[in-house]
Amino acid sequence: MNAPQTRPFDAARLREDFPILQQSVNGQPLVYLDNAATTQKPAVVLEALDHYYRYDNANVHRGVHALSDRSTTAFEAARETVSRFLNSPAAHQVIWTRGTTESINLVAQSWGRQNLRAGDRILVSWLEHHSNIVPWQLVAEATGAEVVPIPVSDAGDIDLAAFDALLDARVKLVAVNHVSNALGTVNPVAEICRRARDAGALTLVDGAQAVAHMPVDVQAIGCDFYAFSGHKVFGPTGIGVLWGRESVLEAMPPFLGGGEMIETVSFEGTTFNSLPFRFEAGTPHIAGAIGLAAALDYLGGIDLAAAAQHEKRLLAQMLELTADVPGLRRIGQPAECVGIFSFIIDGVPPADLGMLLDEQGIAVRTGHHCTQPLMSRLGLPGTVRAACTLYNTPDDIERLARGIHRARRLFA
């Protein structure tokens, strides 16, 4: 297949592809910097959803009629698109889920219950989102295994020496995020997976925050599982992906039972479908899969290396324009990071700052960012987080910086 045509990178022009960004909020043109919580959708994604429901809607895999055929074809083509996006060896290693959270729960409940025993260990880093902690705690509770955190530095980097020291025969699985949603840290996941593999452990990479910022190659990373959500990569909510190594997936028991995931059902015993359907019980989010594929096709037309440079410039601009805000402190200073600026201002509660920015049409996130262990590790109840993506512009950052200065003056 030919690579899609890539235009020279131009954030202002990309911004025009996103209808929601064209509106005013609280009397001001919207500045959307809550991209680590969810991303906005380009018109091509909205059109793909509309087209599907308007012309092709039918249930997949079972029908004999034209619409079911079209729906199934588009749904399975979407799986192929995700497979190429991840550089997966085969499309049947791509399993549809509702999102990162469900993908991780699938692994914890299916692989975990089958393979974990009392005394076994699951390593997760202190940087993890709750959805890469709590599923492991649930399966640990059920099996007698233990969830052990990998230390991170004050800068927000995983401590690789401490990781090595934890890697012993008890460790059965290592689960880390590719990019931290709270601090923006880009973790050396290929290196982490290599060390885990050498120690005999499987690996899961939570890619929720990475997919919108960098090309992902599951073979180069060398992980056993990779999870992400459609809505963080310009696609719909309610659709996500679990990618798995074929030999590992093949040996795993079903997670949810129901239609689609079976081969034959009888009261004497039920046999299960092959990959990927064994893990896809019930009617899937067909439109979501098609919308996600449209989002990934859209991303395929963008020079991601240039987008990453653009985000780094926006981060540098945020740091520069807020350097003289009295009492402002950046939280974390990762060696490698995406355009996420997490900060606090002495004497200004994050939630108040968030509301004052909202009054100026600027959307940021405040609070613990679903990373309470990390916040307690850093000794903070929460932060303010401005998270850039490819459609943010230097104008957005100027508005943010002016907004922060104005809010700070109100608290002086």
Ligand SMILES: *Cc1c(COP(=O)(O)O)cnc(C)c1O
């Ligand atoms: C958003 C996020 C999740 C959870 O994703 P859902 O779409 O809510 O399932 C997990 N990990 C990271 C790093 C995230 O940013």
